[in-house]
Each structure stands twice: as structure tokens, then as C-alpha cells.
Amino acid sequence: MQTIFFKNKPRMIATGSIAGPKECEGVVGKYVDKTLLDDMFGESTYEKAECKMLTYAISKTIENAGMDEKQVDMLISGDLLNQIISASFAARDFDFPFLGVYGACSTLAESYALAATLVDGGYAKKVVAATGSHFSSAERQYRYPLELGNTRPPQAQWTVTGAGGAFIADMGSVNDGQNYPAITCATIGKVVDFGVTDVNNMGAAMAPAAADTILNHLRDTGRKADYYDLIITGDLGALGSRILKDLTWEKGVEIRENHVDCGEIVYNVIEDEFQGGSGAGCSAVVFNSYIYDKLRKRELNKVLLCATGALLSTVSSGQGESIPCICHAVAIENS
Amino acid sequence: MQTIFFKNKPRMIATGSIAGPKECEGVVGKYVDKTLLDDMFGESTYEKAECKMLTYAISKTIENAGMDEKQVDMLISGDLLNQIISASFAARDFDFPFLGVYGACSTLAESYALAATLVDGGYAKKVVAATGSHFSSAERQYRYPLELGNTRPPQAQWTVTGAGGAFIADMGSVNDGQNYPAITCATIGKVVDFGVTDVNNMGAAMAPAAADTILNHLRDTGRKADYYDLIITGDLGALGSRILKDLTWEKGVEIRENHVDCGEIVYNVIEDEFQGGSGAGCSAVVFNSYIYDKLRKRELNKVLLCATGALLSTVSSGQGESIPCICHAVAIENS
Numbered sequence: 001m002q003t004i005f006f007k008n009k010p011r012m013i014a015t016g017s018i019a020g021p022k023e024c025e026g027v028v029g030k031y032v033d034k035t036l037l038d039d040m041f042g043e044s045t046y047e048k049a050e051c052k053m054l055t056y057a058i059s060k061t062i063e064n065a066g067m068d069e070k071q072v073d074m075l076i077s078g079d080l081l082n083q084i085i086s087a088s089f090a091a092r093d094f095d096f097p098f099l100g101v102y103g104a105c106s107t108l109a110e111s112y113a114l115a116a117t118l119v120d121g122g123y124a125k126k127v128v129a130a131t132g133s134h135f136s137s138a139e140r141q142y143r144y145p146l147e148l149g150n151t152r153p154p155q156a157q158w159t160v161t162g163a164g165g166a167f168i169a170d171m172g173s174v175n176d177g178q179n180y181p182a183i184t185c186a187t188i189g190k191v192v193d194f195g196v197t198d199v200n201n202m203g204a205a206m207a208p209a210a211a212d213t214i215l216n217h218l219r220d221t222g223r224k225a226d227y228y229d230l231i232i233t234g235d236l237g238a239l240g241s242r243i244l245k246d247l248t249w250e251k252g253v254e255i256r257e258n259h260v261d262c263g264e265i266v267y268n269v270i271e272d273e274f275q276g277g278s279g280a281g282c283s284a285v286v287f288n289s290y291i292y293d294k295l296r297k298r299e300l301n302k303v304l305l306c307a308t309g310a311l312l313s314t315v316s317s318g319q320g321e322s323i324p325c326i327c328h329a330v331a332i333e334n335s
Numbered sequence: 336m337q338t339i340f341f342k343n344k345p346r347m348i349a350t351g352s353i354a355g356p357k358e359c360e361g362v363v364g365k366y367v368d369k370t371l372l373d374d375m376f377g378e379s380t381y382e383k384a385e386c387k388m389l390t391y392a393i394s395k396t397i398e399n400a401g402m403d404e405k406q407v408d409m410l411i412s413g414d415l416l417n418q419i420i421s422a423s424f425a426a427r428d429f430d431f432p433f434l435g436v437y438g439a440c441s442t443l444a445e446s447y448a449l450a451a452t453l454v455d456g457g458y459a460k461k462v463v464a465a466t467g468s469h470f471s472s473a474e475r476q477y478r479y480p481l482e483l484g485n486t487r488p489p490q491a492q493w494t495v496t497g498a499g500g501a502f503i504a505d506m507g508s509v510n511d512g513q514n515y516p517a518i519t520c521a522t523i524g525k526v527v528d529f530g531v532t533d534v535n536n537m538g539a540a541m542a543p544a545a546a547d548t549i550l551n552h553l554r555d556t557g558r559k560a561d562y563y564d565l566i567i568t569g570d571l572g573a574l575g576s577r578i579l580k581d582l583t584w585e586k587g588v589e590i591r592e593n594h595v596d597c598g599e600i601v602y603n604v605i606e607d608e609f610q611g612g613s614g615a616g617c618s619a620v621v622f623n624s625y626i627y628d629k630l631r632k633r634e635l636n637k638v639l640l641c642a643t644g645a646l647l648s649t650v651s652s653g654q655g656e657s658i659p660c661i662c663h664a665v666a667i668e669n670s
Binding site: 001002004044045047048073074078081082083084085088089091092094095096097098099100101102103104110114117118120121122123124141188189190191193311312313314315316319321324326 | 383420424436525647648
């Protein structure tokens with residue numbers, strides 16, 4: 001059993017999000033709280049811009065929940081940069097306890113799962129969970145500095161510049177009569193490694209982890225795939241999404257009708273992005289703006305958010321290792 | 336309120352640990368499960384050796400608990416390497432769900448706090464929490480490759496080569512009549528930054544975070560400092576430990592009698608280590624061998640483990656940032 005059930009149904013009472021100029025040309029442009037015209041966000045380095053976006057997303061999430069900082073019991077956050085400095089430095093700006101997590105691009109779902117656990121068990125009443133990423137800081141950390149002008153292979157994805165978070169609270173502590181979406185259960189992933197070594201082909205590396213977690217989630221919950229209005233993965237991209245659909249289909253689970261990938265839909269024009277978006281910011285921006293809006297409007301009522309992460313580093317790749325991947329799934333449902 | 340209370344008192348039923356040759360010359364040598372004669376552990380790189388140590392610590396923890404892998408519900412782990420590859424690659428070797436965490440050298444206490452939360456709330460019955468570090472991989476990642484032969488300043492510490500973990504289980508699922516130490520509460524730290532920028536002086540950077548968490552812990556629990564037989568910090572080192580004692584004393588809390596730092600006691604001979612040990616492996620090795628043994632023998636009955644972490648990266652330091660720090664505290668008590 002990999003699935004945790006939340007009997008007290010912690011509520012997701014608000015989200016906050018911010019995205020870069022390229023991202024806001026796409027579907028999320030109308031839904032994010034702030035659109036950046038310049039992806040430096042007034043800072044002198046990409047890393048500082050990434051941290052500032054995450055700080056903004058956390059603040060905005062709290063504001064959108066109608067709360068102030070003093071009411072927040074805990075922040076759970078992580079990001080893609082070495083030593084998760086965006087999250088750590090963002091946490092420095094706030095006066096509440098901080099738990100750092102790392103699951104590469106699966107960080108959003110991991111932080112939601114832990115936030116829901118803390119709230120459901122009565123250990124905290126109000127938790128903010130957030131993550132983000134920045135194209136330019138990710139490129140120079142994981143691949144090459146942009147100044148080198150390296151050619152990108154067709155299977156590559158484009159790290160999303162953006163950040164997003166959610167305010168997860170227990171029902172009793174909100175009590176404003178509104179019916180917010182609840183986190184009903186979470187499936188914690190195992191590390192899955194299919195031996196992919198191409199660091200430009202994250203979709204293929206991560207799809208088996210997504211398939212594993214989705215299949216285990218359905219087994220644990222006794223649900224059919226069509227129980228969900230939407231099974232949304234984090235950043236498999238177009239190729240990875242196709243592989244996922246094939247892998248689940250091979251196991252007798254058809255998700256063709258209700259599966260979409262955040263990376264597939266985040267960009268409007270597929271130019272340099274090839275397979276679409278990626279990064280911790282990908283699901284953070286898409287879920288916390290566009291998808292959450294649809295949940296609140298009840299255009300979607302049952303969503304399974306499956307954020308996938310590739311747990312590699314440049315050192316592990318340089319030492320000839322393949323790419324271990326993970327996927328955590330969180331069910332968010334209107335009642 | 337930063338403190339979480341565990342009313343069901345999750346038990347720490349076993350630990351597992353491994354340490355390098357230099358470490359085993361000291362007090363932990365008699366207590367660890369495995370002493371390495373060669374810090375490469377038969378691997379071709381320091382990073383692979385670090386990962387293998389962590390894998391060993393996880394396996395040994397499960398074995399020492401008298402369990403097999405199939406009985407483990409979850410692994411919570413993290414480490415100091417970029418993208419926590421030691422933990423992620425170690426998790427690949429096991430068939431249970433994995434939550435990656437990052438709190439630099441505070442990772443042990445963070446993972447214990449989360450494991451206790453999951454077990455106490457009934458979300459998991461048996462959780463392994465582990466971490467580790469390696470002197471040589473940390474040096475080349477955070478400072479300079481060893482081959483450069485850089486001189487170490489007198490305020491520097493020596494990253495511990497070792498790994499350790501604990502098996503945290505609910506009382507009902509063990510039921511062997513033994514009275515194991517319980518995790519009774521955990522205080523989640525805030526990020527504290529006193530503006531220290533010297534990356535060789537981690538003790539001074541982290542001491543204010545340790546003081547903040549200890550003072551908040553005592554306030555939240557209503558306990559006096561002398562409630563604990565031992566208040567043990569993770570890796571402040573000799574200098575940091577002195578600063579901590581001064582900082583708490585200024586606030587009217589005297590911990591001179593019952594405080595010791597893992598980094599201060601881990602090495603026998605202070606040669607190149609100057610202020611003592613550091614790293615995620617420091618508290619992991621000392622607590623999970625020497626201290627746990629004393630808890631089991633009831634030579635110690637109430638221990639507050641306060642693992643401190645410096646949340647910097649080489650990039651943040653290079654960009655002129657100071658060092659944000661954190662400390663999480665976990666109370667482990669015999670009843």
C-alpha cells in the first residue's frame with residue numbers, strides 16, 4: 001500500500017502563482033496572479049529571480065487565502081537548484097517553520113502530500129506548500145550556460161519560469177461556509193529506473209515512474225481511471241505523455257481520454273520547447289492557476305495530480321549513472 | 336507554536352550506522368555497525384561510496400529492527416550532495432515509497448520529525464529515516480577538490496564520512512514487549528540568518544538557528560532545559576557549541592551542563608578537523624550508534640536531538656549571499 005488516505009479532508013483554500021513572459025503567452029497567462037514582462041524580475045541573477053518568484057508565490061498564496069503570515073503554521077517547499085536555495089532563501093523572508101523537500105519536478109505533489117498529512121493529522125492547521133523553477137538557472141545548472149548557445153535536441157523540454165503554491169488548511173480553521181476542494185489521498189512513489197541515460201530525454205525517463213504510481217494509486221484506492229475528470233502529470237512533455245499512455249494501456253488501464261500533461265499544455269507555440277515544458281515550476285504554475293480555477297468553478301471535480309521527478313544530478317550523469325525517477329500523486333476533489 | 340506533539344509516541348525500535356576509518360578512531364568506533372577501513376568502500380568515486388554507505392545504513396537499520404524490506408512502508412532520506420543523489424540512488428535499491436528531504440545537516444532531525452508524524456497519525460506503520468555524508472564528496476562539491484591541497488582555516492570543520500538511520504514504528508505493529516525510546520515531540524525550525532558569510536565558519540552561522548529552535552522548543556513544551564539528560568546538537572563544532580551556550584545563556588537558559596555537540600565529540604584527535612565534525616553524517620553516525628545505545632541502556636532517558644543545517648550553496652555564496660540556517664529538534668525519551 002503506497003497510498004495515504006486523509007479522512008479529515010484537508011482543504012486547498014487558495015493558490016498563488018507567477019510565470020514568465022513566454023509562459024504567459026500560453027493558457028496560464030489568463031490565470032496566474034502575476035505575469036512577468038522580464039524574467040529577471042528586477043534581480044541581478046537568474047537564481048535571485050527564481051527565489052523572488054517563489055517568495056511572491058508564497059506571499060500571494062497567503063493573501064489569496066485571506067490570511068496573514070502570522071496565521072501560517074508551516075511552509076513546505078523545495079526547488080531544482082542545488083541545495084534548494086530558492087526555497088531556503090524564500091523561507092528566510094517569512095517567520096514560520098520550514099520543511100525543505102526535494103523530489104526534482106515531483107516536489108509540488110510531495111509538498112502537497114506532506115502538507116495534507118500534517119493538516120489531516122492535526123499537527124498543523126494552515127500549511128503553505130510551494131515550488132518553482134527558472135529556465136535560465138536550470139539550464140546553466142543542469143546543462144550548459146545559455147551564453148554557449150548550445151543546440152537543443154528534439155526530445156528536449158523547456159524548463160518553466162514560474163512558481164506556484166497552495167494554502168492547505170483544516171476545515172475547522174477556515175469555516176467560511178465555502179466548499180473548497182479537498183486533498184483526499186496521496187500516493188507516495190517508489191524510485192523507478194528504466195535505464196535511460198539521455199539527460200535531454202526526461203519524458204522517457206520519467207514516464208515509467210508516472211505509470212507505476214498511477215497504477216498503484218488505482219490499485220490502492222480501488223478506483224478506475226475514469227473516476228477522475230483529469231489525471232494530470234507534471235512535466236512528461238509530449239513524448240513522455242505518449243509513453244505513459246502506452247505503458248498504462250499495456251497494463252489494461254486506459255487514460256487516453258482524461259490524461260493531460262502540464263508540460264504539454266503550458267506553451268502555446270512549440271518552437272524551441274520541442275516536447276513542451278518541464279521543471280518544478282511546470283506543474284506549480286499550471287495546477288495552481290488554470291487547473292485550480294477549474295476546480296473552484298466545478299468544471300473539474302476530481303483531479304489526480306501526478307508530479308514526476310528525475311532524480312539525477314550532473315555528477316551522477318557524469319559518472320555514467322542512469323536516471324532514477326519518481327512520481328507522487330495527490331487526489332484533489334470537490335465534494 | 337513550532338512544536339508538534341506525538342500522542343501515540345512512535346517508537347525508535349532500531350538504528351543502523353556505518354562510518355569511515357577516521358571517524359571510527361573516535362567514540363563511535365565501538366558502536367557503529369560497520370567500520371570502513373577504506374573510505375572508498377570498494378567504489379570508484381566518493382559519491383558512489385557515499386551512496387553505498389547510505390544504502391548500507393538503511394539495510395542495516397531494517398535488519399537491526401528484525402524486519403525485512405517488505406515490511407517497510409516508507410523511506411525518508413536526504414543528503415548534502417546536489418540533487419540529494421545519495422538518497423535518491425539509495426532509494427532506487429529498495430522497493431518502498433520514498434520521500435526526499437533536504438535540510439543540509441539538519442536532515443536527520445527533519446526526517447525523524449516527518450517519520451514520527453506519519454507513524455503517529457496512522458499514515459504509515461514502519462518508516463526508515465536515514466542520512467549520511469562523505470568528507471571527500473562534500474569537499475569537492477562545497478569547497479575545493481582535495482587534489483588542490485587547499486589550506487583549511489582554523490574555524491573549519493571536517494565533514495563526517497558515515498551514514499546512519501533509524502527505524503520508527505508504531506507500538507502496535509511491534510508488540511514484542513520491549514520498551515523502546517519514543518519520539519514524543521518535534522520542533523520545526525525557522526530559517527535564521529545572522530549575516531555570516533564565511534563558508535568555513537558554519538558553527539557561527541548555525542548556532543543562532545540552534546538557539547532559536549531550542550528556546551522555542553522549551554517555550555512550546557513548558558519544559559526547563561534540565562528536563563533533558565542531553566541536548567545534543569548536530570554539527571556546530573567546538574566554536575559553534577560555545578556560541579550556542581552563550582546565546583541561550585543570554586536568554587536565561589543554561590545548557591552548559593547537559594549540552595554536547597556531535598561534531599565536538601566525533602573525532603578523537605583534533606588535527607586537521609579543527610572545530611570538529613560536520614555534515615549530515617555527523618549527527619547520523621553519533622546519534623544512531625553511541626547515543627541510541629545509551630538510550631537503550633537507559634544511561635540516557637531524555638534526549639533532545641537538535642540537528643542544524645546551513646542552507647547555502649556555492650552559487651548563493653558566489654552571489655554574495657549570507658548563510659541562512661535552520662535547526663529542527665526531536666525529543667526522544669524512554670518511558
